[in-house]
Amino acid sequence: MNVIRDIVDFFLPRTCHICGCQLRDSETTFCVRCVENMPRSLYHLMPMNPMEQRFAGIVPFVRATGHFIYSRNSELAGAIHDMKYRKFPSVGRRLGEIVGSELNMSAFFEGADCVAGVPMHWSKRVRRGYNQAEYIAEGVGLAVGLPVIDVLEAVRAHKTQTAMTIEQRRANLAGSFKIKDTAKLKGKGLVIVDDVCTTGATLRTLSEMIVSEVPDCRLYLLSLCVTV
Ligand SMILES: [Zn+2]
Numbered sequence: 001m002n003v004i005r006d007i008v009d010f011f012l013p014r015t016c017h018i019c020g021c022q023l024r025d026s027e028t029t030f031c032v033r034c035v036e037n038m039p040r041s042l043y044h045l046m047p048m049n050p051m052e053q054r055f056a057g058i059v060p061f062v063r064a065t066g067h068f069i070y071s072r073n074s075e076l077a078g079a080i081h082d083m084k085y086r087k088f089p090s091v092g093r094r095l096g097e098i099v100g101s102e103l104n105m106s107a108f109f110e111g112a113d114c115v116a117g118v119p120m121h122w123s124k125r126v127r128r129g130y131n132q133a134e135y136i137a138e139g140v141g142l143a144v145g146l147p148v149i150d151v152l153e154a155v156r157a158h159k160t161q162t163a164m165t166i167e168q169r170r171a172n173l174a175g176s177f178k179i180k181d182t183a184k185l186k187g188k189g190l191v192i193v194d195d196v197c198t199t200g201a202t203l204r205t206l207s208e209m210i211v212s213e214v215p216d217c218r219l220y221l222l223s224l225c226v227t228v
Contacts, residue, residue: 017082017091018075029094030079038076038098039069041226044108051226054200059207061219062189063108066197066226067099080196080225085128089135095224096139096193103222104144112189112220114149115141118202119177121154136224137193151185152192152206153178161201169201177209185210185217197223 014023016031023031043049043065048056052064068076083091103109117133125131134148141148155178161169179185190210194203203221210217 017079017088028097029091034075035098039071039074040102041066041069041228043067043226044103044106050228051197051200051221051223054197055204055207055221059204059219060211061207061221062111064203064221065103065108066223067103068095068225070196070225070227076225083135084132084195087129089130089132092132092135092195092224093139093142096136096141097143098139099136099222099224100140100143109144109146109191109220111218112144112146112191114184114188115144115146115191115193116149116152118192118194118206119152119154121157121176123157124154132195133193136195137191140191140193140222146191149184149190151180152210153180166199166201169199170205173201173205177206179210179213182214185214187216189218189220191220191222194221194223196225196227198227 015021016023016034017029018034019031021031043051044063049065051066055061055064070077070080079091082088083095115137117131117137120131120133137148154176156176158172158176161172164172192203192206197203203223207219207221210219
């Protein structure tokens with residue numbers, strides 16, 4: 001296998017998605033230096049962290065965090081943009097692995113049973129070709145050793161939310177999500193994975209729907225990035 005990989009690397013060298021340097025055998029998608037330079041929030045080490053404050057008293061959850069700090073024009077923002085819009089879903093899987101393994105060093109996932117990405121409506125999925133949140137969820141699941149389950153569904157397409165306030169976003173999202181099979185979530189700890197958390201409206205709407213349908217489902221809200 002390594003011989004084949006060496007031959008492939010010779011003709012098609014694997015390069016870091018951020019700095020473009022040639023990757024070593026032990027590196028995937030990003031070089032060690034670029035991974036080290038990604039801005040961590042370290043929220044998971046703080047009791048009632050800023051991400052948990054966003055949801056406290058609104059939806060019940062076990063833990064919540066946004067792992068990387070998102071700022072426009074950063075190297076990480078470039079990678080996130082490629083992941084979402086330029087057909088590089090594998091960037092999402094790798095970032096999910098990094099986040100999953102770093103959070104797993106703390107007790108973040110204690111009591112969690114399964115992972116699911118924030119669902120995307122089929123019409124958007126057809127346009128984009130994939131749902132990046134599923135790839136991030138896959139990476140998290142791989143790193144943590146939890147199964148990724150296909151249980152959430154986006155049943156209504158909604159408008160782009162970039163310029164909306166949280167209340168406008170919430171109205172825009174109302175009735176957007178559905179559970180395909182509530183039995184799969186009964187009594188379970190579900191990690192919901194999103195890409196970038198700005199107002200928290202998506203995670204909030206989705207969580208409210210889940211706990212109203214399956215009150216004994218315990219939620220872990222995990223966003224790859226968070227804005228501050
Ligand atoms: Zn690099």
